[in-house]
Each structure stands twice: as structure tokens, then as C-alpha cells.
Amino acid sequence: MTTGPDHRLARRAIAGGLALTLGALAAVGLAPAAASAAGARSSATATSLAASTGLTGSAGSAGSAGSSTSTGSSTSTGSSPAASSPLCTPSTFTTAQQMVESALAERFTQLNALVSRVNGSSTITSSDKSALLSDIQGTELPGIQALQAKVPTDTTCAQLRTDAHSMVYGYWVYAVMTPQTDLVVTNDAAMAADGLLDGLEPAVSAWIRNAQAHGIDTADAQAAFADYQAKVTAAGSLATTGQAATLLAQTPASHPATIPVFEQARTNLVNVADDLRAARQDLTTVIDDLS
């Protein structure tokens, strides 16, 4: 039940996801000055990625690849390709373009991996599966594929910047779609296991009563069964609180407000997994005590 380290990991990791996407933006001069607190924490990563591509230190360009006018700093609302540190210049345009193309290909691969993950789950509910696949296959993949077709035709830094901004802020493949898919699949796996354990309660209870009626000492079994019931009930709270629905309600447009939602969901799931494992151990105790 100790989830502190995991919780902190979740916070740090989700910030890391933002770092990756902001890093890609930084490569073409699109890293927002203050996208979010997580974005601020990721500035070092963004700078590092940009530096590795040789795109740092330029004056930047807001227009064509031939100009080099700085756009200055800005605050990002996610709605426009504002830049705080423009890096795309005529001399780096091709490199920046290739980087965006690479980032798009990675997102395409990741989205297909998510589709496989959903289809490969034997415990995901049909409605959750349908909702996830609708988002991934109906919105995300077509959008990324459209950008994959467009970016190679870009000829200016402004065009490239707009497309890179759309790639990140329009789809949030790593920061929203991936954790959302993972957590919904995990949530449903937890609910399936909980349902199985919950369904055993009448039989185990009857077993203990029957043993009592025949003079068998069931004290240990009763204690274990009480804990079993408590753990199974606690794990089932995910269903009553509608965590899957909450996760599915998160969208790229609502990011970064998605971060605390995902953090809470992962903490809940870590706790539920602990509860279910404890219930399984309780079941072993009951069996050992009565057999």
C-alpha cells in the first residue's frame, strides 16, 4: 500500500512526457515560454534536444526560411504556434523538417502500438475499447498521417512551426493518448480481477460456516476472509467512482489539466493492485486454514 514513490514517479514521468513533446517543438522554435509548470521543469530537456540537433543559438524566424526575425517570448495557450526561442533558420530548415518528420513517424508508430494494446486486452470492456479506438483510429492517426503528408511539402519555417505545433498540441500522443490508453486498459484489468474475486465470496463464506458447524476452528480463516472482503470492496471502488469514464473524458484539448487526473488514476490503480494481491493471499490463508 506504499505508493508514495510511485506517485512521485508519476508526477515526474508525466512532466517528462511533456518535456519530450516540448523538446520537439523547441527544435523548430516552438517551445512555449510558460506552457505549464511541467513545461517549465522540462526546459532543460528541450534545450538539450535542441542542442543535439544543432538548432540552438539562432536568432530564429517567424516567417519564411529566408528571414531571421525573432518573435520574442510569449505565453502559450496551446492555440497558436507562438515561440519563445525560435530556432528554425534557413540554414537549419532541412534538419528541423527532418526532425519533425521523424517525430511524426514516432507518433504514428506509438498510436499503432496503442491500438494493438487495446485489441490485445482480454479484459477491457467493449465500451471502453470502442471509445479508445474511436479516438486513436478516428482522430489521432488520421491527423498525424495528414501532417506526415504535409510536412515534407513545407518550405518555410512558419509552415514547419505551424505543423510541429499541431503535431504536439493537437494530438498529445505521449502526454495524453498513451497514459490514457494504458490506464484505461489497466483499470479494466483491475476490475476484471476484482469481479472474479468478488464472485467467490459466497462460496468461501459458506465454506467457513460449514466448517464452523462441524466444530472446526475457523478463527484464522474468518480473519483472513474479513480482510479479503475489505480488500475486494476497496478495489471495487474504482468501478463505483467511474474512473474509466474519468480517464476517457481526458482529451488533448484539455491538457495539461489531464496530468493530475492521470496521476490520481495511477495512484488508485497501484493501490487496487495491492488490494487484489492481498485478497489473493487472504484466499490462500483461508484455504490453508480449512483444508
Added chain:
Amino acid sequence: MQPVTRNRVVLPAVIVGMLTLGACGVGGASHVVRPSSAGVTPTSQPTATTPGTGAAASSTAPAVSQQTLSQIDAELGALDNSLNQANADIDNPQGDS
């Protein structure tokens, strides 16, 4: 024809006799086999009772079959795998880049 007729009479009688002996527990255990060691799950079906022993047998009959326990373990394993996947993706979002 006579041997055939005799067989038709004798065979059911033998079967009835075997069933009777079986119900009385002759030639086999009438109680559930205990796990061989602590932590080992039972191997018999959940609510099976042995004919002729009634409630006394059901008091020690495991309420959960080995098959069900294996299914629980498989689902908990799948849950762990799924949680690990979520952790890996969230902890290392650059993994695919």
C-alpha cells in the same frame, strides 16, 4: 443365446455393486485430499461433496477450485503487466523516440 442373456443380467448387477461400493467409500478416499504443503492450493472442485458422507465432507471441501485460483493468478498477472506498461510509458515517454 444363453450366455448373452446371462451377461445382460450380470453386467448391470456388477455396475450397481460397484456404484454402491464407491458410494460407501470402498476403494477410494471419501474426503478431500489436503494440500501437500502450506500455500499449495487444493486440487478438487469447489463444492463437490462425496455421496454418502454428506455435510461432513463438505466442511472440508475447498470452496475454490485450482482452476479458479489459476484464473485469478492469471488475471492478477495481466494486471501487473498492464500496470508495468503504464509505468514504463509514463516514466519514460522518450522510449519510442
